[in-house]
Amino acid sequence: MIRRLMLFNLLTVVLAVVLDQVIKAVVVATMPLGSAIEILPFLALFHARNTGIAFSMFADLGDVGLSLLAAAVLVVVLFMWWKTPAERRLTHFGLAVIVGGAIGNLIDRTRLGYVVDYVYFHTPAFDFAVFNLADAFITVGAAIILLDEFVLAGAGRKGAAERRGD
Known part of the structure; x- marks a missing residue:
């Protein structure tokens, strides 16, 4: 079971990174920087460069500082992932998706x-x-x-407490 979970998580990370990098490569190859393609009245493809983190925060840290910060966050997430019990499959999936996204952005930042x-x-x-x-x-x-933590696992803990008579 653990081996299948690890394989599934690894495939999830790889798929997330590949999808992210392929789509970014298509945007860079087909859209000039700053150009937009309206898809819906509220949604557009818009080729932009983010020199910061989410919402351009910490842009003044520079490339090396941001790469180190992103790598440190990735290490923390990987540690959390390692410590998460195998039966928490949904949490493992969530962490795999986060790691895939973080690696995708870290590739851009370093490259x-x-x-x-x-x-x-x-x-x-x-x-x-x-x-x-x-x-x-x-x-x-x-x-x-x-x-998973607050709704699904919380409901499971509540149900177990009720069965014990707590």
Whole structure:
């Protein structure tokens, strides 16, 4: 069981990294920097460069500083992943998705000195930050972990407590 879980998690990481890098390569090859393709009234592809982290935070740390910060966060997530019990499969999946997204952005940061972003949500009254698939993987992975921890595992703990008569 542990071996299958590890293989599934590894494949999830590799798939996330490959999808992220392929889509970024297509955006760079087919869209000039700063160009946009409207898909829906609130959604566009917009070729941008992010020299910071999420929402361009910490851009003043520079390439090396941001790469080291991203690598440190990745090490912490990998440690959490290692310590997560095997029966918490949903949490393992969430962590695998986060690791895949983090590696995808770290590849950009170390290879290019910035991260390629391209998803742009907007309305006439509101502009959301431009992001990429790796960012979405990280966000969705975190949501999956929270769901597993506070809703699914929490319900399991509550049910076990009720069966014990606590």
